[in-house]
Every structure is written in C-alpha cells, then in structure tokens.
Amino acid sequence: MSRSVAGPEIERLIQLMARLPGLGPRSARRAALHLIKKRETLLGPLSDAMRVAAERVVVCRSCGNVDTSDPCTICTDAKRDPSLIVVVEDVSDLWALERSGAVPGRYHVLGGVLSPLDGVRPEHLNIEGLVSRASEPGVGEIILALNATVDGQTTAHYVTERLSHLPLKITRLAHGVPVGGELDYLDEGTLSAAIRSRTAF
Amino acid sequence: MSRSVAGPEIERLIQLMARLPGLGPRSARRAALHLIKKRETLLGPLSDAMRVAAERVVVCRSCGNVDTSDPCTICTDAKRDPSLIVVVEDVSDLWALERSGAVPGRYHVLGGVLSPLDGVRPEHLNIEGLVSRASEPGVGEIILALNATVDGQTTAHYVTERLSHLPLKITRLAHGVPVGGELDYLDEGTLSAAIRSRTAF
Structure with missing residues (x-):
C-alpha cells in the first residue's frame, strides 16, 4: 500500500491527510484526490483556513479552550x-x-x-x-x-x-434515558439509573 | 448541529473539513480539533502541503492523470x-x-x-x-x-x-475470485464468471 504512485507533492499530502482521525490510507487518498479536483473551491481555501488557524488559534490559559x-x-x-x-x-x-x-x-x-x-x-x-x-x-x-x-x-x-x-x-451530569432513546436498546445500568433517578410526571 | 461554538477561524476550518469525502460534521470537528492540538507537527505541514499541491499539481493533457x-x-x-x-x-x-x-x-x-x-x-x-x-x-x-x-x-x-x-x-479485466477471497462470501455472478473462465492448474 505504501508504493508511491503519485508525485512527491501528492504523496506528502496523502501521508499528512492519513494522520487525521477518521481517515485511513485509502480514504486519505480519496480525500486528497477530491481536494486536487476541487482546487479552486476547496484545496486553496482549506490551505488558507489551516494557515490562519495555525497562526491565530491559542489555548486559553484560564480554561483550556x-x-x-x-x-x-x-x-x-x-x-x-x-x-x-x-x-x-x-x-x-x-x-x-x-x-x-x-x-x-x-x-x-x-x-x-x-x-x-x-x-x-x-x-x-x-x-x-x-x-x-x-x-x-x-x-x-x-x-x-x-x-x-x-x-x-x-x-x-x-x-x-x-x-x-x-x-x-x-x-x-444526570444518568438516564437519552432523549429520543428506546428502552429496548439501553443497557441495564442506564435503565437502573433512570429508575432510581425517576422524576415526578 | 450548526450552532457556532468556536471562533470564526475554527468554524471555517471545520466547515471546509466537512466537505472532504468520508468526513461528516462530527468527524470534521474531531479532525479540526486534532489539527489544532498538533499545530506544529500536522496543521502547519498540512497547510503547506495543500498550498504546494494547489500551486503545482496539474492535470495531464494527454491522459488525465x-x-x-x-x-x-x-x-x-x-x-x-x-x-x-x-x-x-x-x-x-x-x-x-x-x-x-x-x-x-x-x-x-x-x-x-x-x-x-x-x-x-x-x-x-x-x-x-x-x-x-x-x-x-x-x-x-x-x-x-x-x-x-x-x-x-x-x-x-x-x-x-x-x-x-x-x-x-x-x-x-478478467472476472473471478479475488485473491484471498472466500467462495462462501462471493455473489453468484462472480462465481459463474470464475467457473466459465477457469484456467489449467
């Protein structure tokens, strides 16, 4: 899978994309190719957005945001x-x-x-x-x-x-049934907690 | 899901990331946060790799590569x-x-x-x-x-x-059994083709 088939510039893009969570080697190639095809509308703007984020985003010393x-x-x-x-x-x-x-x-x-x-x-x-x-x-x-x-x-x-x-x-945080959740699909621990913490209707 | 909770620079990064194939709004947020945390080792280099690709990659007029x-x-x-x-x-x-x-x-x-x-x-x-x-x-x-x-x-x-x-x-291309594939999992069309195109052992 590591055989280099595209030029070094494209290979480097694919390698870095593959380090994103949720993208493996195959989906990174797909994403890189998509970026190259959408050069004007996506690749350029995304590169710029990343540069802006790299330059300007900081971690809040108070809360860590x-x-x-x-x-x-x-x-x-x-x-x-x-x-x-x-x-x-x-x-x-x-x-x-x-x-x-x-x-x-x-x-x-x-x-x-x-x-x-x-x-x-x-x-x-x-x-x-x-x-x-x-x-x-x-x-x-x-x-x-x-x-x-x-x-x-x-x-x-x-x-x-x-x-x-x-x-x-x-x-x-309260434990209980997720809003929209079906009882049938919930584990016993959640159901027990939801019963124990029941509220007046 | 579209309520803006991070600053505009981060929101723009998330929005552009979500347009990549394989990434939805949730995984785009995760990927953007990962990038921000790995600013030196990933966000900067990826931004550069994208700019290089945007500037230098062209479509071959002969073959379309x-x-x-x-x-x-x-x-x-x-x-x-x-x-x-x-x-x-x-x-x-x-x-x-x-x-x-x-x-x-x-x-x-x-x-x-x-x-x-x-x-x-x-x-x-x-x-x-x-x-x-x-x-x-x-x-x-x-x-x-x-x-x-x-x-x-x-x-x-x-x-x-x-x-x-x-x-x-x-x-x-030949139709047939994928190398490493199990017959039990293959559809009838592929198996029929593999039988028809059988080769001497």
Whole structure:
C-alpha cells in the first residue's frame, strides 16, 4: 500500500491527510484526490483556513479552550454566571455542551482523564488550574461533566477529593434515558439509573 | 448541529473539513480539533502541503492523470510500453493499478462513466482524447479497466464502439475470485464468471 504512485507533492499530502482521525490510507487518498479536483473551491481555501488557524488559534490559559484570544471568548463573556464552572475532559466536550446551550457558566478543560494503564497521572491534567480557579471568591458550583466511563468516573472522584476543602457544591451530569432513546436498546445500568433517578410526571 | 461554538477561524476550518469525502460534521470537528492540538507537527505541514499541491499539481493533457508536470511522469516514462493504453474511470483507479505494478503501458482517465440517470453523456467524458490517442501509430491494445458496474460496462461498450474502426485489440479485466477471497462470501455472478473462465492448474 505504501508504493508511491503519485508525485512527491501528492504523496506528502496523502501521508499528512492519513494522520487525521477518521481517515485511513485509502480514504486519505480519496480525500486528497477530491481536494486536487476541487482546487479552486476547496484545496486553496482549506490551505488558507489551516494557515490562519495555525497562526491565530491559542489555548486559553484560564480554561483550556481553544480560541483566537487568550483568555477565550467564553471566559471573557460578562453575561456568563461567574459562580459556575463545568469541568470537561476535552475541548470537543466543551463544544458539545455549548451546542446544547444548557451551560450558563464557564468551563474548565482537564485535557484528558486519569488512566493508570495509559500512564496518565494527575500532574498530566490541568487539575492545579481547576483548584486555583475553584478557590477564587464567587465560585459556588462545579459540575463534573466527564464521560460516563471508568476512567472518567475515577477522574471525577479524584477531582472531588482535590476540591473537598473548598465550600463548593460539586455535581455531576444526570444518568438516564437519552432523549429520543428506546428502552429496548439501553443497557441495564442506564435503565437502573433512570429508575432510581425517576422524576415526578 | 450548526450552532457556532468556536471562533470564526475554527468554524471555517471545520466547515471546509466537512466537505472532504468520508468526513461528516462530527468527524470534521474531531479532525479540526486534532489539527489544532498538533499545530506544529500536522496543521502547519498540512497547510503547506495543500498550498504546494494547489500551486503545482496539474492535470495531464494527454491522459488525465494528476501530477506536477504536464505531460505527466507516466506519459513521459520512456520505459513504458507505447503500444498499450489502459482506460480507467478515475485517477484513483489509475493509482490502484499503479500500486499493483501490473500495467506495463500508459493510462487514459475518462473522468467518469456514462450515466443517463445522472446526465453524464459521452461529451462529458474524455473519449475524444482516447480516440485520438488510440489512432496514433504504434498503439496496439486498449485494456478497458472500468468498474464492473452497470454504468462501467455501458461505458466499456460505448468506448469499444467508438474505437471499432481502428485496428486495435480491445480487452477488459478478467472476472473471478479475488485473491484471498472466500467462495462462501462471493455473489453468484462472480462465481459463474470464475467457473466459465477457469484456467489449467
């Protein structure tokens, strides 16, 4: 599969495209060919958009979000509730929650979850920054919006312990039936949680 | 899904990424975030590789291949058999055949297949160029390496007709069992063809 059949410029494009998540060697070739065919409308603009992103996007030193300003647009948004910090694993989770429009406060991106197997220890995550932000006056609640995986929940417990000396309300996302979900397809753990956390109709 | 949650620079990158084949809105966001995290090692180099490709890659006027020279490296390769032209639908098929290393001759990219339903007529394909190349002295065989689909085979018949006035041998790829394939998983048409075209052991 690694036999070079196109020129070096095209091969380099294919090789770099193949390093994107979701693209293998075959789909990277397909994508590169698509780009070359749509040179004016896609390849040029995408190259420019990447250069702009490479030059201008920075990581927010406060929350870990990626944006073109530091502190980021969310951290500097005066309309956000300053008493609420939502802790997420990754920027993609921050984006998902922002799309829901359900978070009135700000975020804190840990940059991963604790994973002894993968060698991810507390010092590899942005936990010190969270403790420091949570210690500021005016912060009242921390929502742990971590994935419902073993590593996510281990991390949630660890973070809770690190924040236990502060007079904070610490909450986590509710477990239950996804909106639009069919009971028949859900696992027993989710169904048990949904029964336990039932609400008045 | 279209609620803008990242800055305009990142949103533009995501939107352009989502236009690549194989990437939807969700995987485009994931890929864009991956690029931003790997700014030095991936985002910058990929942007450069795209700019180089946009500036330097051209379509070969002889065969329709994409390369940084016109005529392309394959067309100008003096070691190739000048009597053989392999007709393919797309550059991706040319790359696939080149990886096999089984083609001693040159190629001709039609740029699609005839498809009355999609409005693709002969004048939309590079058939005139093929007739012109096939008329040159020294050309002895045309291999029709078109996909084994209805449209591919319709196109093969049409091309054969257009070349019928020339003293050429016109062949097509063999049908049969893929190497490494299991009979149990193959359709009846392929198995019938493999039986009909059986060879001495």
